[in-house]
Amino acid sequence: MITLHTWNTPNGRKISVALEEMGLPYTVRTVNIGQDEQFRPEFLAISPNNRIPAIVDEEGPGGQPISVFESGAILLYLAEKTGRFMPADLRARVPVLEWLMWQMGGFGPMPGQVHHFLMQPEGPARDYGLARYGKETRRLYGVLEKRLAGRDYVATEDEPSVADFAIIGWAWRHERHLVPFDDLPNVGAWYERMMARPGVRRGFEVALS
Incomplete structure (x- = not known):
């Protein structure tokens, strides 16, 4: 299961769109950037740049959890994980x-x-x-x-x-x-x-x- 830490912003929507298109199961954990929740220690542990979105994939490489921050890196990770929406050639x-x-x-x-x-x-x-x-x-x-x-x-x-x-x-x-x-x-x-x-x-x- 993937946990998506996010808020209703363009960068956040990129990842919810990708997850839906890829058919990956996920849950949402909102990070209210209007109330500075992005600065909480538990969020900084997975997103040290204090920006949403970030994900935690409990079934990451080798079956071990992995966290990914930065929306572009998340998209590339999800494409690699699923083998979808990124050409192999x-x-x-x-x-x-x-x-x-x-x-x-x-x-x-x-x-x-x-x-x-x-x-x-x-x-x-x-x-x-x-x-x-x-x-x-x-x-x-x-x-x-x-x-x-x-x-x-x-x-x-x-x-x-x-x-x-x-x-x-x-x-x-x-x-x-x-x-x-x-x-x-x-x-x-x-x-x-x-x-x-x-x-x-x-x-x-x-x-x-």
């Missing part, structure tokens, strides 16, 4: 790794800054932050739009990969990013395609807060 695997790292390095940190500045009091600092990070967020959506031209999924052909699960967690908040899909038809079609999957829907419906 190295050439086919490279795009999945590239687009997963693209999400981790940009399409997450940048829209996350938009979230932050939207919550600030009106004034020059807020305006500057929204202009700077909003521009970069829109650029990243544009990169995704070009990538999805003529494609059903971001990095693979016939089914999604862990890269899609990572990206959908953040695209889920596109309205909060101030990025409508009106001028992003490929992203919009991909988003609808992903959200129509039963496992993805369940991953977004599970109570995480």
